[in-house]
Every structure is written in structure tokens, then in C-alpha cells.
Amino acid sequence: MDKTVTSLSELNIPPKCHACPIRHRAVCAYCEAEEFGLLERIKFYRDFEPGQEIAGAGEAVDFVGSVVTGVVKLTKGMADGRQQMVGLLFPSDFLGRPMNARLDYDAAAVTKVALCMFRRAPFEALMRRVPRLQQRLLEMTLSELDAAREWLLLLGRKTAEEKLASFLTILVRRSQLRESSEPDSGSADLELPMTRSDIAECLGLTIETVSRQFARFKKSGLIELRGPRNVHVPDVESMSALAGDY
Amino acid sequence: MDKTVTSLSELNIPPKCHACPIRHRAVCAYCEAEEFGLLERIKFYRDFEPGQEIAGAGEAVDFVGSVVTGVVKLTKGMADGRQQMVGLLFPSDFLGRPMNARLDYDAAAVTKVALCMFRRAPFEALMRRVPRLQQRLLEMTLSELDAAREWLLLLGRKTAEEKLASFLTILVRRSQLRESSEPDSGSADLELPMTRSDIAECLGLTIETVSRQFARFKKSGLIELRGPRNVHVPDVESMSALAGDY
């Protein structure tokens, strides 16, 4: 295999949907062979480097799509530069705003990202023709709304300690979902896909506070830091308990 | 007319959808005569008193519906009693969680409330048969998600002053939408539908801080308080400027 090809999209040959790694969880999850044919006709792939902007607030964005690999952050900014993350997208998550061209947040790649994209107009037309597609998007949007509401509680009421504990717990749960092979032992190894600054942006904190909380968790034995990005959680349960949820 | 009847729902006779005050903005907005017939067969009305619980977190809720009159709040709580509002529903807003019986927040009436309700199962069945219904719900859910993200920025990054300014601005805009008769003069009169405690719950603050901010706004001439619930905003623009958004 040619080692210079690092991503499907560089081949510029759309791979078949049925071989897609996010086939069963993305917006296309309920589609069948025939419908994949329609999707394949309007889809294209694109890669983004860490930090690269994918779309900007206020722009008229003419595409929507799915995260195939990598992590995408959605952020909102204020006039004086304050920034708040308002969404964090992992593989299979949907990116974009159907039924409204104008985006009111910025989307940027956190890690290397591969997107499976559709131009908005044909995608919306297809949605009208394929109710299964629309239904899946509705399901996903309702779930995102639930997640956003969980985040409102976090930002509005949780302490710095609870915020970081919640964050780590959520990341552990997510990674356990993906590599659902391993037996659900009490411990977990996390490779943080983001910088301290991204984490702070996420939790409504500063990098200093995030760093200090990591230090406190380390001192109390709740985590081991094998590198700034590599966190070992010996006991996920007690981490989860610190998050303050029921 | 019998003066003891204070609400349509007490008559126990479903009024016709085409005469409904929220007909053009609710989940049924895109429905046509025939579809209203189907809806009318499964709908019913119910009233709630201020403070009354409509549905509780963790419960299996077997209905969804629209707010016809009044204001409904959605809140999430933590083990130790901290509470955060995660949604505030006005007439025409949709209440409930299709495709997932279990609710993960509490819903309670803030004012007197009238709901137009559908049992979940028949409503979901109808949604599958009537794509227009599903499409409208998708639109509304996407808008709610946008609003929730605006709120994430507010809770995560705004100061107490900016939070209250944002809140008042949003209420003014909303009330201007509903009584869109008056010329959009620079000033506005607000009847707050809620207590200080509700406002604090909304903004991730305490009642004391909310009260102090009201006092500061009053002192600086940004508002006049004609009663604790009656706010006059002489210049909506400068209030909106304080909110910190672009």
C-alpha cells in the first residue's frame, strides 16, 4: 500500500458507503443500498489540519456533513475575544445547519479531521425525499439538545473541580463506546484530543484553573498524568462521583 | 358567556385547530385541513397552575405537546439541590422528548399554563405518516439547539451584568415579536413572567446577585422598576449593547 496516502480523501475517490466506518451511527444510519447510491452521488470528502477553520460564524455555509475521523469544535466568541465552546463533534456526529445557511458559531478542526460532506441544497432535497434520513437527523438533533442541556448545568452550576471531573468522565465514556471491545474494568486510559486551552474553552474556565485542577487530581491519586495529553484514570467511578450528577 | 370558565380546556371540548392562537408557529404550523383532522383526534388540553410540576426528570413521560398560553421552565438539578434552568418555553414552543420516553429534566409551569397535548405513541406514528409534521419539529429542534448554544456562551463566559442585560434584551425581543403591532420604538415595557429566583436559576446566578444587578441598572438609568415584575427599558439599544454580543 502506498504509504504517502494518509487519508481516503486524498485519493479523491469516494469510498463506498457500505464500507464506511461511521455507516451505522451517522446521519445515514438508516439508509439502505438504494439511498446510499443517491448519497454517494452528492458526497465528497475533505481533510482538515489541527486548528484549521472549517466554517466561520456569520458565513453562508453551503455544505453539511459527518465527521468521519477526528474531533471538531464549535465555538462562539464575544466582541472582546472571550470564547466558549458550544459543541464538540466526534466521528459520526453531524456538522452543519440544515434549513438555515447562516451559521452562528465557528467550526474548527481540533485534531486531524476527515469530513464526509454534502452540499446543502441537494442534501435538503434528498432529506425531503428520504424520510429515514430526516428522521435520523431529528434523532441526532434531539440528542445534541439533550447534551447541550447537560452542558448548561455544567456551565451554570458546577465548580471547577466538578467541571473537570464531568469532562473526563464524559471522555472516558465516549472512548469506551468506540472501543467497546475491552472489558469495562474500573480503570481507563485517555488520550486527550485537545490542548488545555481547548479544555478551558469547553468548561468555561481559564487554562490556569484547568491546570490546577489536573494538579489536584494528580495529588489526590484520582489520575496519573503520563504526558500532558495522556491521562490514566485508575477508578472511573470515583471520578464520576466527583462530577456531582445523580 | 359563562364567566366561571377561565380556559378553553375546562370546557373539555377541543377547539378547532384552525382557530388556535399558535396555529402558525407551533409544531403543527405546516399542517393542512386534513392533517388537523388527524391531530384533533388525538389531542387534548390541560391547564397548570404557577409552580405546578408538569413532568419530572427520570419519569417515563407519555405525552408531548405545545405551550398554548403561559410560560414553562425546564430545569436540571444536582444531588445537593443546585438547580439550573435549561429551557424556557413560551406559547407555540414544543414540550417533550419524542423518540425517548425518559425525560432528563423537570418541566414546571412558571405562570398559568395551557398545553395542547398529544400522547407520544400516536403522535410519533402521525409524524411518520406526515413528513410536514416531522419537518417542522426538526426545524424547531434545530432552533432550540441554536438558542441553547447562545445560552452556553452566556453561562460560560458572561459576567452577571452581561447575563442580566442579555436576559432582558431577549425578553424584550420576544415580547416585541408577539405584539408586533406597536412601532419598534427605542423603549419597551416588560412584565416579567417570573420571580427573581427563576431569573437566577436561568442565568446561573443567585437571587442576591440578580437583585443587585437590577439595582445597578436602576441607578444608572438603564431601567425603571415600577414593581418587582414590571420593568421599563427606556433604551433597548444600550441594554442590548451591555449584553456583550456582537
Added chain:
DNA sequence: CGGCCCATTGACTATGGTCAATATAAGTGG
């Protein structure tokens, strides 16, 4: 008139932010 709920105000405190100085990791080019 009295009681209750809600709102306001004051004094004090604590949590997390700011500013500044290192320390560590991750690239980059010789």
C-alpha cells in the same frame, strides 16, 4: 392586622481570574 413570600441590602468570604515567571514538550533545521 398579622403572617408569609418575595425582594432588597449589607458585611464578609471564597472561588476562580489575572498577571507573571518558569518548566516542559514538540517541532525545525543544521
Added chain:
DNA sequence: CCACTTATATTGACCATAGTCAATGGGCCG
């Protein structure tokens, strides 16, 4: 592969914003 550079992370000292606790004031209803 190693110096050099840059980006990222940690730690400390100090401070400000909003929270806590407590007392007081004002409406509204029985």
C-alpha cells in the same frame, strides 16, 4: 541526532467577582 525555537503547560502571588449568611423591607392574602 542534537541545539534552537516555539508552543503548551505548570506554578505562584494577588485580586475581583459573585456567593454566603443574615437582617430588613415591602406586598399580598387570609
